[in-house]
Amino acid sequence: MFENLTSLEWLLWLILAGLLLFGLMAVNALAAVYAERKLSAFMQDRLGPMGQGAGFHAGKWGMLQTVADALKLILKEDIIPRAADRRLFIIAPYIIFIGAFIAIAALPFSEYIQVIDINLGIFYLLAVCSLGVVGLITAGWASDNKWSLYGALRSAAQIVSYEIPAALSIIVVVMLTSTLDLQGIIRSQEGVIWGILPNWIIFNNPFAFLAFFIYFISGVAETNRTPFDIPEAESELVAGFHTEYSGMRWAFFFLSEYANMFIVCGIATVAFLGGWQSPVPGFMDSGAWGLFWFFGKVLFLIFVMIWFRWTFPRLRVDQLMGVAWKVLLPLALLNIFGVGLWSLYIG
Amino acid sequence: MAEAAFWLVVAVTLVSAFIVVTSRNLFYSAISLLFTFFGVAGLYIFLWADFLAGVQVLIYIGGILILILFGIMLTHKITSVDIAHTSIQQGVGGIVVLFLFAALAWMIVRTPWLVAAAPEPQGTAGEIGKLLMTDYLLPFEVASVLLLGALLGAAVLSRKGN
Incomplete structure (x- = not known):
């Protein structure tokens, strides 16, 4: 066509x-x-x-x-502080927004609905997610406000740290499916495993099961949400990197933040939960049902994120970095080793 | 269409690279570098090097550019927006630049460029992986040892204060 x-x-x-x-x-x-x-x-x-x-x-x-x-x-009135760097202040929300936008464009909503289908799919998604950090630092810097700057610094450190366990747990998926293409990853999760469970990566082996949780926790941290919302901790930093923003510019940050939630949940769905595949093979799995399952899984994961936010207290900065570097990273490395052994000797 | 897109990418790359070099504000240079990196990634895509384009975005924007921004933010006058960088030693610098220009120009003229229409490869990631694990295993491992050394060095340097 x-x-x-x-x-x-x-x-x-x-x-x-x-x-x-x-x-x-x-x-x-x-x-x-x-x-x-x-x-x-x-x-x-x-x-x-x-x-x-x-x-x-x-x-x-x-x-x-x-x-x-x-x-x-x-x-609302659009306010730009006099001391702010005007040009950077204006461009920052758009950088973050573009980062979210070009990531969401690669998500496979169903077997047939995907805006850009690239054979590097999941690698592309991991790569463009880093664009948001640049916009975030720019926003914090251009505001010329110490809360903004601290928020931006914390946020960038956090996202860069949590990107590593997230990417390492995605490697587990790539090892098991031997493709980077999102549709290919979803297709390889067809059928049944262990007798009754759907053949999703999360059920493939114990290491993949752990990898899903490592990815999801890192994903929550990458979206700067509670319990990882140090960058905009309202009791310490007013609102973090977007303290000085108002009106539509602030709305762009907001839009991107929720889009990032959607992207993280979308990647988790595609990589670990079978994307648009029905949980019961052959049951409601044709045509438009793909859309239903994809959005159903993504919205469930978004619900879990919201649930996190209202039930867990916020982590301190040092605890935050400790979780990423001392818990998630070693676990993710061990996972890769384990999945390698598993696919050699058992799988 | 493809041609228009190509020239657009070239224009973005060149203009932003020019701003990186000439801007007096360090932060402006860093942000322009973002567009330069993106432009170069675009050029890789036009050369059918899709994996390289992805790596370009992941490493240069996700890693190096953010490190540069971190560096700027952690410098002394953290709240002043106008950290300027000026040119010093222009004579010596000019000679070095001239030499570099001559070397690059010589290289561009002497290289036998591939002008025949090569078949469009379908996804380069697999091929690169195979080559890295077979023909280029030694350089690959040497690079990993180098990175490990850098990692340990960074840890040692940052612990010195305690």
Whole structure:
């Protein structure tokens, strides 16, 4: 279908795909914020956002609350501090946003729906995730505010540290599937293993099981969420690297943060949980059901992240680095060794 | 279309590289370097070296550029935005640059460039892996020993204070 397109048609398809992805990111952020507020409320025995009066102001059960918040953000004044570096201040949110955007474009939503299918898939995803850090440091630096700077430094150190165990646990997946292509990784997780379990990488062997948790914990840390939210710890650093941002620029950070949650959960789904494959082979696994399973798994993992946030206390800076370098990294290295032995002698 | 994209990538690479060299603000140079690295990754893709392009982004942007930014942020005047870098010893530097330019130009002119349309390789990662594990195993292992040495050296240096 796409082989014989003229340049103009190709460009139009590209723009359409971009708009759809942007829509996905926006809807994802709106839904995730609503879920976050409601879930946190239920976990704390509150009601969360509710429609006031006749259930009209913010919709039934407060469902329009985040829409109202988004509208408010669009209308808010855009403030750039006088001491800030204007150009860097303006460019920083876009760098972070582009990093999230080009990563989400490579995720396989179903067997047939994927914007860019590259044979380096998972490697590409790991590579472009580092772009966000650059934007983050730029934002912290350009704000000319010490809270921002400390937030940016902490955040960059944290993301760079946790990238290593995350990448090492993805290597386990690549070893087991011997491909970097996302669709290839998903296809190799077809069928049944151990009699009843789906043949997902997480169930393949004990080391892969551990690798999933190492990846997911590192992923939570890479999105700067509690219990790893040192970079924007509101009780110490006001709001971390985005202290000085307001209005739409701040909304871009927000959008990217929730998109990053989606990406981390998406990678975990593709690499360990069979992507768009049904948990029961042959059951609801054709055509559009792929979309259902992919989004179902991703949304479940996002729910787990929200659950983390409202149940775990925040780690201290030294504990944070200790977890990455003294616990997760050795475990991830051991995992690679173990999976190698397993595939040689048992698998 | 592909040609337009190619020239766009070339333009981004060259313009941002120019800013890296000429900017008086160290942080601007570092951020321009981001676009230069991306441009070079784009050029690799046009050469069908997809794996190399990925490595370029992962190592140069995810590693080296962030290290540079860290370096800038940890320098003495941490809150002042305008850490300037100026040129000193312009005479000696000019001679070195001229020599480098001549050497590079000589290399470009002398290299027998491959002009025939090579078959488009489908994914280079597997081939690179095979070569690294067979023909180039020794350089690969030597590089890993070098990295291990650097790692240990960094640990020793950073412990000195305690």
